[in-house]
């Protein structure tokens with residue numbers, strides 16, 4: 024039911040047919056998986072293994088890279104700060120800016136394992152290319168210039184915000200709830216979610232039913248985020264999803280977020296709005312959306328974030 028889309032041939036004769044699948048999935052669910060997507064499986068495995076190695080270090084060593092109240096980047100852990108930072112998971116996590124490079128805090132990127140930094144630098148480049156190929160297809164299908172979505176996300180600075188996070192789910196005690204990361208839609212543009220092939224646990228909500236995603240080998244899950252729903256004036260849907268822990272195993276997922284620059288004003292594209300198609304969402308800067316809508320409610324509010332911007 025949830026499509027696995029083969030991107031081999033996207034830039035060749037296969038483009039129209041592949042684009043049709045991407046667009047259909049984005050309209051129906053806001054979710055699909057991709058294979059043959061151009062990011063090397065070797066690099067994907069390295070991203071997983073350096074993350075796993077980092078999480079297995081002592082708490083003391085990891086805390087040398089900890090987030091601070093003023094800075095969202097760095098290593099976070101369960102109950103690290105009560106109340107204020109509602110993004111801290113019921114698990115360990117780390118979070119970094121990749122793009123713009125000026126906001127990167129590489130000092131908070133682990134030195135151990137030694138390949139961590141170089142792996143993430145390379146990943147920043149390759150994942151960005153994939154996200155932009157998908158955005159270009161989605162732009163074309165709106166009947167607009169191929170780069171309109173990425174231009175709108177980048178805004179006046181010309182630089183989108185790309186971040187990665189790793190979610191580290193420790194095994195869930197029997198009797199405890201499996202849901203570790205509550206129901207949400209991703210607030211930004213588009214998310215490439217690197218799965219844990221051994222421990223599935225991403226669930227997406229389709230027609231009010233929770234469906235566990237079975238990770239395609241060497242694939243990415245692609246989640247459409249709220250800002251793409253807004254820019255497309257509701258044509259593409261952001262997907263409600265959540266993250267489960269596993270009773271027996273650790274689970275690590277590593278989302279790459281391709282998000283607007285904070286100062287970008289996101290609103291339905293002018294070309295998609297006319298008298299018979301009124302704008303469904305009010306314009307807002309991404310800074311406002313992220314801090315005053317998404318973070319304020321905290322993870323777990325499903326699609327209520329975007330409902331707040333409905334006109």
Ligand SMILES: O=C(O)CCC(=O)C(=O)O
Nearest residue numbers: 190224225265266276278
């Ligand atoms: O870990 C998962 O399965 C989902 C992660 C996720 O939705 C996120 O980090 O935004």
Ligand SMILES: [Fe+2]
Nearest residue numbers: 207208209264
């Ligand atoms: Fe998410």
